[in-house]
Amino acid sequence: MNVLFLSMPDFLPFIFKKSLMVPNLGITSVASNLSDGHNVYVGDLCTQRENVAGAVRDAVEKSKPQLIGLSSMTFQYTTARKIARLIKSIDKDIILVLGGYHATLVSPEIKSDEDPTLFDYAGEDGRLFDFVVRGEGEATFRELIDALDGGGKDFDSILGMSYRTNGEWHHNGRRPLLDVKDIKPPDRSRRIWKKYGYFHVNLDVVETSRGCTFTCNFCSIHHMYGTSFRTYDLSRVMEDLEECKRQGRKMVVGFVDDNITLNPKRLYELCETIIKEGHKDMLYWAQVSSKGISSIPELAKIMKEAGLMMAFLGIENASKRNLERLNKGDILEYSKQAIKYLHDANVLVAGGMIVGNPDDTYEDVKENFEFFKDQQVDCFLDQVLTPYPKTGIREDLMKAGLVTNRYDFSRYNGFWTNVKTKHLSQDELAFLRWKLHREHFVLAEPSPLYRDLMGIGYYFRLLKIMKKKAHVWWNTERKVFEQEMLMYAKENEYL
Ligand code: B12
Ligand code: SF4
Numbered sequence: 088m089n090v091l092f093l094s095m096p097d098f099l100p101f102i103f104k105k106s107l108m109v110p111n112l113g114i115t116s117v118a119s120n121l122s123d124g125h126n127v128y129v130g131d132l133c134t135q136r137e138n139v140a141g142a143v144r145d146a147v148e149k150s151k152p153q154l155i156g157l158s159s160m161t162f163q164y165t166t167a168r169k170i171a172r173l174i175k176s177i178d179k180d181i182i183l184v185l186g187g188y189h190a191t192l193v194s195p196e197i198k199s200d201e202d203p204t205l206f207d208y209a210g211e212d213g214r215l216f217d218f219v220v221r222g223e224g225e226a227t228f229r230e231l232i233d234a235l236d237g238g239g240k241d242f243d244s245i246l247g248m249s250y251r252t253n254g255e256w257h258h259n260g261r262r263p264l265l266d267v268k269d270i271k272p273p274d275r276s277r278r279i280w281k282k283y284g285y286f287h288v289n290l291d292v293v294e295t296s297r298g299c300t301f302t303c304n305f306c307s308i309h310h311m312y313g314t315s316f317r318t319y320d321l322s323r324v325m326e327d328l329e330e331c332k333r334q335g336r337k338m339v340v341g342f343v344d345d346n347i348t349l350n351p352k353r354l355y356e357l358c359e360t361i362i363k364e365g366h367k368d369m370l371y372w373a374q375v376s377s378k379g380i381s382s383i384p385e386l387a388k389i390m391k392e393a394g395l396m397m398a399f400l401g402i403e404n405a406s407k408r409n410l411e412r413l414n415k416g417d418i419l420e421y422s423k424q425a426i427k428y429l430h431d432a433n434v435l436v437a438g439g440m441i442v443g444n445p446d447d448t449y450e451d452v453k454e455n456f457e458f459f460k461d462q463q464v465d466c467f468l469d470q471v472l473t474p475y476p477k478t479g480i481r482e483d484l485m486k487a488g489l490v491t492n493r494y495d496f497s498r499y500n501g502f503w504t505n506v507k508t509k510h511l512s513q514d515e516l517a518f519l520r521w522k523l524h525r526e527h528f529v530l531a532e533p534s535p536l537y538r539d540l541m542g543i544g545y546y547f548r549l550l551k552i553m554k555k556k557a558h559v560w561w562n563t564e565r566k567v568f569e570q571e572m573l574m575y576a577k578e579n580e581y582l
């Protein structure tokens with residue numbers, strides 16, 4: 088059978104279309120775990136943002152698929168639906184399968200009154216798609232392709248799948264989590280477009296574990312993995328790194344684990360193995376927790392030695408009240424310690440910040456930006472609290488009447504403001520966050536570490552800062568804000 092996978096082009100609107108193209112590991116992994124004998128093609132539409140419709144047509148023409156699998160997060164589903172319509176207009180007989188986070192959230196196991204607004208099985212969504220794969224896709228999708236290929240229609244026994252027959256949808260039971268030993272490593276040679284990267288740097292992604300045992304109430308991963316943590320053998324991780332390296336050119340590898348620091352001793356061992364196996368010639372980034380990094384003082388050092396250049400640290404908030412509300416626990420002191428350890432080891436810190444919590448005032452939001460600046464966080468990843476579907480925080484915010492955009496999920500990416508606080512309207516919050524970001528990050532002096540590590544890049548950044556600053560010489564801040572938002576609003580319109 089000819090099978091094509093496509094991941095969506097939508098990204099964070101403030102990132103230039105051509106600057107950051109991250110491969111989607113989900114579809115590469117599912118594609119690599121099919122039975123032998125199929126022609127499998129993997130296309131990441133983030134590499135084709137300039138002409139998405141043309142790229143889809145081209146991929147369909149060249150690969151002649153009988154079946155196409157689309158991968159989508161919630162904020163990308165509007166685009167996924169448009170691509171599904173386009174595919175059906177090219178050839179109505181192509182079988183369409185939806186998988187990934189959005190598909191997982193529309194599982195019957197986690198029913199909610201809002202379901203038809205996410206995926207309307209009885210409406211157009213239900214007619215466009217033929218199958219929905221919920222949860223981990225490797226085994227479910229393999230069984231589906233085998234069933235279709237064998238000509239059989241015995242879909243009942245395929246766990247984790249919803250399917251349509253004679254216009255009616257059936258939802259099979261949930262599939263238990265896979266034993267990760269059964270998941271074959273991703274085979275990147277199936278990718279049809281290869282220009283991934285961050286500007287001129289080549290970029291790829293690798294996973295060393297799945298899941299997280301923490302219970303932050305703004306996070307969607309629990310519907311995928313519960314509160315479990317499964318790790319791959321280090322030999323499998325090394326094999327995967329080897330494959331990244333074989334693609335040539337200097338490579339930056341992102342570890343996509345939810346929380347690679349959950350077992351700090353294992354992470355230490357992973358770094359030792361990277362060094363021993365000669366893979367420290369690649370550069371790495373990873374998502375880390377404050378507790379994990381601060382638990383072993385030497386951890387950051389060995390991570391740097393193994394090649395880690397940037398850590399995405401989940402600081403989230405400077406207020407203990409807000410950390411409690413996010414079910415994050417009292418991590419403030421751990422965060423300070425983790426930033427210190429990472430900086431001492433010369434690792435850049437990209438700090439996650441969530442503003443727009445229910446009790447936030449102007450001062451509370453400002454306090455967060457000041458905290459990040461005081462701690463010399465190198466890159467601010469400030470987001471507005473987003474009521475992602477079926478999260479605990481969505482329920483809380485709905486009850487409190489603080490969700491201002493309930494159903495336009497295309498705006499659920501942390502950049503757009505979909506809530507208000509008890510003290511700030513949606514518009515005030517959006518403007519405040521934009522203004523403070525400019526004042527404390529864009530217009531601030533970069534941290535000394537950033538300056539050193541960026542080398543010549545630092546001067547490019549200075550130019551960008553000056554250009555941004557210049558805008559407000561002939562315009563009011565409010566005007567510049569409105570112009571920027573109008574520009575960003577068009578960013579994820581591809582078809
Ligand atoms: C790494 C990562 C990133 C990276 C790389 C993204 C990328 N291109 O892949 C970066 C940092 C860039 C990123 C950014 C964002 N991310 Co992110 N990210 C993740 C993370 C931690 C891991 C994703 C991953 O690679 N997992 C490993 C692979 C193997 O698993 P997978 O992708 O889930 O795929 C499996 C299944 O979903 C399924 N599947 C997936 N696609 C398909 C398709 C078919 C046809 C089938 C059958 C099955 C299938 O099978 C796969 C194998 O089992 C997840 C959390 C998580 N655990 O998944 C969040 C997550 C996906 N991100 C999320 C969000 C919100 C974002 C952002 C919008 C916002 C933000 N504030 O960061 C941006 C959006 C940018 C973008 N377009 O990617 C949310 C999505 C929530 C939702 N309801 O949609 C998640 C779940 C995190 C969370 N805390 O809730 N992200
Ligand atoms: S630590 Fe990260 S991955 Fe784990 S629950 Fe919290 S936000 Fe999700």
